[in-house]
Amino acid sequence: MADADVRDATPSDAADIARLQLATWRTAYADLLPPSVVAxxxxxxxxxxxxxxxxxxxxxxxxxxxxxxxxxAAGGPAPAEESASADGSAPPDAGSVALVGTVLVEPRWGRRGHGGRLLVRLAQQLGRDGATRGIAWVAEADQATTSFFRGAGWAPDGTVRTLDAAGRPLRELRFSGPLDLELDLA
Incomplete structure (x- = not known):
């Protein structure tokens, strides 16, 4: 593999990030999202x-x-509604929960360790910012992403939500896990 790295994004990266997001959604999520949403x-x-x-x-x-x-990848402090328990109550650690909003690697670059490097570096940064635990919402039918988070030691915490994806329900599981991750590319 050629030289691989993870760095902080700058405003000049916005076009590349948008391109990567749309390419990934159009490829990896074509079966999860209605064609009208992708279009x-x-x-x-x-x-x-x-x-x-x-x-x-x-x-x-x-x-x-x-x-x-x-x-x-992108993440930050979890909004109260994102970190709430299934019954809507705030968890004891609500003030130190981080939301991993996205970790995306363009599919043609997949299985090369980029996602793991992104998550580890993001977790380190969130931890330095005071977070002690991370959460991420993952489409239940997205086997690649659920496997990715499970491999990082994260697991569904019992909280689910259903989004309206242009009239098609999209059920998501909330994964929760530690931020003291180590990269293992073996």
Missing amino acids: ELDVGAAEARWREAVDGPVTVLVAEEGGQPVGF
Whole structure:
């Protein structure tokens, strides 16, 4: 494998992040999302959102291979509604829960350790910022991502939600896990 690295994103990365997100959604999520949702994905709007996120309180990272962006991750403090227990109550550690909003690697660059490097680096940063535990919402039918988080030592915590994806229900499981991760590419 060529030289691989993870670095902090800058506003100039917004176009690449948007391109990676849309390419991944169109490929990896084509069976999870209705065709109308995939068809309506707008790279310009996504780029504007990512430019704002990079300049905001969210940690955004970019994975590169050979100097080319191949994936990204984003996370930050979990909003109260995201970290709430299934009954809606705040967990005892609510103030120190981080939300991993996304870890995406363009499918053609998959299985090369980029996702693991992104999650480990993101977890380290979130931990330095005071988080003690991470959560991530994962589509129940997304076997690749559920396997990825399980491999990192995370597990569903019993909280589920169903999103409306253009009239098609999309059930998501909330995974929860430690932030003291170590990278094992063996």
